[in-house]
């Protein structure tokens with residue numbers, strides 16, 4: 189049985205169809221029993237659908253803008269609770 193944290197980590201790869209078959213089965217199994225993760229995956233799927241550039245190749249400008257954003261966030265949360 190996977191932990192919720194593992195589901196969160198694998199969720200984007202699940203939606204991208206990028207998980208190995210046994211791993212996908214394990215995730216599915218967890219989702220059947222855990223409505224919190226079900227909701228998380230559903231939310232993530234909606235989020236991905238709402239961000240058009242994630243479906244195709246991004247321009248260099250878009251990539252660097254997103255990377256800047258991520259680095260900003262990381263700087264703020266240096267005392268993260270892990």
Ligand SMILES: [Zn+2]
Nearest residue numbers: 192222224225
């Ligand atoms: Zn869960």
